[in-house]
Amino acid sequence: MLYKTGFILKIVNTNHIKKFIQKNGCFVVGKTSCTFAAMTRWENYQGSAVKIITRYQGDLPLHHYLKQFFKQHPQMGSRDRKWISRLVYDYFRLGHWALDAALEERIQKAVCICEPGANDFLAAINPELNELAALPLERKLESLTINNSAYSAEQLFPFAQQLSAEIDIKTWASSLLKQPLLFIRVRPGKRTKVIDILENQGVDFQYLDNEAIALPQGTNLEQLILDKDWYEIQDLSSQTTMQLLTPKPGEYWWDCCAASGGKSILLKDKEPGIKLFASDIRPSIIQNLQKRLTAAKVSGFQTGVIDLNQGDLASLLPRKQFDGILLDAPCSGSGTWGRTPENLVYFEAEKIDYYADLQWKIATNVLPYIKPGGSFVYITCSVFAKENEQMVTRLLDTGLLEKESGGLIDGSAKRADSMFAVRFRKK
Ligand SMILES: C[S@@+](CC[C@H](N)C(=O)[O-])C[C@H]1O[C@@H](n2cnc3c(N)ncnc32)[C@H](O)[C@@H]1O
Known part of the structure; x- marks a missing residue:
């Protein structure tokens, strides 16, 4: 300017x-x-947030878009980037509630609702709202309207009809208004070392059950813990799926939608004595997996690039049958929208059928490769019944499987993702 x-x-x-x-x-x-008029730092932040929200079309993840935006505006320092990102993320957390409101009004009210208390942005821009910001979330939601529209869970989250039966829409929608925590899983034998570092550095952390530690978002772990193989960044609910994984020494497991290998490392940490085959649809994904598993000092694994949306897989596999198959399926990701609230706004309901079809095809294509008596673990990070309970019913209807345990992992009260995970036994 x-x-x-x-x-x-x-x-x-x-x-x-x-x-x-x-x-x-x-x-x-x-x-x-x-005459000269000063635009304050805070008005500037709001202006940048308006620009970003107006231009962003939901076609790439918001954090990538923000990265590009800040690259084009190198004069913005880290404090500026943090504040502008907060305004934009808070804006999307309101989901579909009063999307037609003026952007400035919606940003200010989003900050009032989503930030945990009074803050410098509202103090400068809208002191009246700043007083309200200090109240508990329920009180804020009762007292505020946006563009004259009052809050309702269904306005924020218009996919209530599709939710898994166990999810309460009111609790679910209000959980989306809070930024989830950062979780790490401490690798075997590294618990004391990691906790010592966090304590010595005065980090505000919470040690949870098993190997999970909750940290405030933005904790700079890379600077704090120099040994990268001491921990994995992994959501709490994702860590909980470990309870369903029961690998035994010498068994051969297939992580068939492995992505960068979060669950592969989980499997190997639970039972280093297994043999592991990890595959995904694209070579670049598998290259990342190889790098990540090597950095995590995981050995004894093979990899493959396989599109599971096709029938005969036998020639692509290192063996005819596996003791266990882990299918962490491609899904709507709706259980993780607390971390990616832009998807709450840009998601189209028709996509649920697309994912359910894909999950069904992948599941039925891999089932023949499980030994009789072997395990099949089906996981999604979705909260939609079609991808979860209804998929379980369809799979049981094949007559090939028995359900052993599992179901919804509701992370909403713990500021974690929500997931669905079920272990079947092949008949
Ligand atoms: C939910 S992610 C898996 C996450 C991973 N297990 C982890 O813990 O980090 C689903 C994966 O399925 C893969 N995928 C999607 N369609 C596929 C297909 N037709 N065949 C094989 N993999 C596919 C995606 O590339 C993605 O990496």
Whole structure:
């Protein structure tokens, strides 16, 4: 803005303007009177958030989009980037509630609702809302309207009809208004070392059951824990799926939608004595998996690139049958929308059928490769019945499987993702 207003540079000392900008965020010229009006740092943040929300079309993950945006605006420092990102993420957390409202109103109310208390942005931009921001979430939701529209869970989350029966829409929708925590899984034998570091560095952490530790979002783990094989970043509910995995030494397991290998490492940590085959649909994904497993010092695994949406897989597999198959299926990801609230706004309900069809095809294509008596673990990070309970019913109807245990893993009260995981036994 400063550099467009060339004539100012002629009449005012440039250092003076630079100092002014550092303090206030920017500098504008009143068009008619030629008097100078200061745009505060906070107005600037709001302006940038409006720009981002207007331009973003949901076609790539929001964190990638923000990264690109900040790359194009290198003058923004880390504090600026953090604040602008917070405003944008809070905006999307409101889901479909009053999407037609003016962006500035919606951003300010989103910050009031989603931030845990009074904050510098609202103090500067809207002190009245800042007073409300200190109240408990329920009180804020009762007292606020956006563009004259009152809050309801169904307005925020219009897919209530599709939810798994165990999920209460009110609790679910309000859980989306809070940013989830960062969870790590401490690798075997590293618990004391990791906890010592976190304590010595004064990190505000919570040690949970098993190997899980909850940390505030934004904790810079890479700087804190230099040994990368001491922990894995893994959501709490994803860690909980470990309870269903029962690999025994010498068994041969197939992680058939392995992505970068989060569950492969989980399997190997649970039972290092298994042999593991990990596959996914694209070579680049498998290259990442190989790097990640090597960095995690995991050995004894083979990999493959396989599209499971096709019939005869036998020639692509390292053996005819496996003791266990883990299918962490491609899904709507709706159980993780607390972390990716942009999907709450851009998701189209027809996609649920697309994923359910794909999950069915993949599951029925891999079933022949499980030994009789072997395990089949089906996992999604979805909260939709069609991808979860209804898929279990369809799989049981094949007559090939018995359900052993599992179901919904509701992470909403723990500020974690929600997942669905079931272990079957092949008859
Ligand atoms: C939910 S992710 C798996 C996450 C992984 N298990 C983990 O713990 O990090 C689902 C994976 O399924 C893969 N996928 C999608 N369609 C596929 C197909 N037709 N055949 C094989 N894999 C597929 C995706 O590439 C994606 O990596």
